[in-house]
Amino acid sequence: MAPRVKGGEAAYARKARDAVHLLFFQHHRLPGVRGWELRQELGPEWQSVLEVLDKQLQPLDLQVTRVFDDPTIIEPNQGQLADARYYITLRGSMDQKTAKTIGWRVDDIAGLAVAIAYIISKQGKAPRVDVEKVLQEKLPGWRVKMSLDRYIQQGYLGEDERGTLYMDWRSRAEVDQKQLVDLIMSFGKKTEAKEQTEEPGEQGPRTRQTPQPESSE
Amino acid sequence: MSRTQAQEELRSIIGLCRSVTAGSVEPFAVDIDYILGVIRKHYPEIKSLQEFCTDAEAISELSGVLKRQDEWIQHQSTTLYKDPFLLSQQLMKMEIGAIAESFLKSWHPVLEMEQLSAKTLAGSLVYWTDLLPMSMRWRPMDVTEVEAGTATMDEARELGIIPEEGFAEILEASWRELCEKAGVGGRIGYWDWIGADTYQETVIRSYLACFMVGYGYAEIVTDRFGENAELVHNPEPRAEPGREKISIPTLVDYEEWSRWRRG
Numbered sequence: 001m002a003p004r005v006k007g008g009e010a011a012y013a014r015k016a017r018d019a020v021h022l023l024f025f026q027h028h029r030l031p032g033v034r035g036w037e038l039r040q041e042l043g044p045e046w047q048s049v050l051e052v053l054d055k056q057l058q059p060l061d062l063q064v065t066r067v068f069d070d071p072t073i074i075e076p077n078q079g080q081l082a083d084a085r086y087y088i089t090l091r092g093s094m095d096q097k098t099a100k101t102i103g104w105r106v107d108d109i110a111g112l113a114v115a116i117a118y119i120i121s122k123q124g125k126a127p128r129v130d131v132e133k134v135l136q137e138k139l140p141g142w143r144v145k146m147s148l149d150r151y152i153q154q155g156y157l158g159e160d161e162r163g164t165l166y167m168d169w170r171s172r173a174e175v176d177q178k179q180l181v182d183l184i185m186s187f188g189k190k191t192e193a194k195e196q197t198e199e200p201g202e203q204g205p206r207t208r209q210t211p212q213p214e215s216s217e
Numbered sequence: 218m219s220r221t222q223a224q225e226e227l228r229s230i231i232g233l234c235r236s237v238t239a240g241s242v243e244p245f246a247v248d249i250d251y252i253l254g255v256i257r258k259h260y261p262e263i264k265s266l267q268e269f270c271t272d273a274e275a276i277s278e279l280s281g282v283l284k285r286q287d288e289w290i291q292h293q294s295t296t297l298y299k300d301p302f303l304l305s306q307q308l309m310k311m312e313i314g315a316i317a318e319s320f321l322k323s324w325h326p327v328l329e330m331e332q333l334s335a336k337t338l339a340g341s342l343v344y345w346t347d348l349l350p351m352s353m354r355w356r357p358m359d360v361t362e363v364e365a366g367t368a369t370m371d372e373a374r375e376l377g378i379i380p381e382e383g384f385a386e387i388l389e390a391s392w393r394e395l396c397e398k399a400g401v402g403g404r405i406g407y408w409d410w411i412g413a414d415t416y417q418e419t420v421i422r423s424y425l426a427c428f429m430v431g432y433g434y435a436e437i438v439t440d441r442f443g444e445n446a447e448l449v450h451n452p453e454p455r456a457e458p459g460r461e462k463i464s465i466p467t468l469v470d471y472e473e474w475s476r477w478r479r480g
Contacts, residue, residue: 113320
């Protein structure tokens with residue numbers, strides 16, 4: 001029995017390594033891998049392999065993140081899991097000092113936060129002129145235009161032909177929208193909002209920003 | 218009210234609806250009953266095609282508003298919903314540093330790596346070694362005249378140059394299969410027809426389907442959005458159906474096939 005267990009572990013380790021190759025390196029124009037691609041490479045137990053990998057990444061402060069095309073999906077079926085995009089993201093958060101070292105000025109971060117929060121409050125899309133107006137309250141006009149163009153180019157925001165801004169793939173993959181809105185709303189209150197920390201023992205790919213029904217709060 | 222004024226009124230309604238879909242006006246700030254009333258009022262006065270188009274456009278834009286209202290209700294029922302006014306007030310109250318701090322706490326950047334491995338470099342070197350110099354690759358082709366030989370059909374078939382069966386026979390066999398699957402004059406979903414166990418076979422079946430339609434063994438019909446295509450069996454081949462011929466591009470790529478396989 002023991003050699004069989006060992007063999008199983010070795011197979012999982014090999015598949016976890018394959019998953020690392022798929023998820024860490026950029027294969028397409030955009031980073032991330034679709035579920036069906038992972039299934040093709042890792043076999044039918046691909047979701048278990050991702051759970052194993054997620055557990056292995058935990059000490060490195062990294063995690064496997066899953067993003068659905070439709071952000072309202074709460075209980076995904078097999079087809080939706082296969083269509084979802086999987087990424088490796090930072091598990092915890094970074095401080096301003098680290099953000100600066102990777103090329104983000106405090107103005108850039110705040111501008112992006114305001115743009116995203118404003119778009120969330122407008123059900124996920126808002127005219128660019130309105131976002132510019134909000135940003136110009138605290139940032140110079142030339143900088144606002146430049147920053148918005150940068151957010152669009154980096155995939156945080158998208159702009160359609162009508163000049164409407166919406167949240168693009170990178171915001172959906174990287175930003176915990178609920179946490180951001182909660183932190184902004186709780187700013188200044190005596191009772192500090194509790195940071196959403198990972199429950200002990202929680203493993204497997206985490207779905208980013210799925211809105212939950214109000215009653216579950 | 219003159220017809221020009223009616224058109225202007227409809228145009229202003231279209232503009233208002235567009236502002237809602239663009240997000241600059243709240244979806245419930247629009248009085249749907251009033252808009253419907255205006256559309257109803259002007260509908261009997263429609264005389265020209267242009268007026269009809271404006272009326273249709275107003276209805277289409279109004280449906281966009283209803284969609285936004287539906288989304289708005291769904292959004293409000295989630296924990297993500299916070300009053301936009303309160304949210305913007307909070308943002309105005311906060312220092313830039315505090316906003317940045319809040320964002321950093323909810324930001325988990327994607328990890329992306331680009332790296333060349335020693336194995337890839339070694340492989341590339343092998344490729345480089347085998348690559349012919351440009352002077353050799355681009356030099357004029359040496360064409361030498363050879364005496365033409367002859368081969369019988371059987372020999373060509375043996376060599377795989379000509380298929381065992383003639384193309385017409387393959388096409389007719391495909392037509393008979395369509396009759397069996399869809400029934401005489403029956404129809405079958407395009408993917409249900411071309412879909413096969415392997416991607417290669419699917420592409421071949423899709424290729425044959427093109428010729429079946431082109432030669433009048435079958436017809437292809439699509440819905441108004443061009444999303445769902447069906448193949449209709451023709452009991453008698455009709456090479457000239459007497460209608461204008463149009464091309465219907467259909468994507469049969471690997472991803473589409475995989476999706477079909479998953480059901």
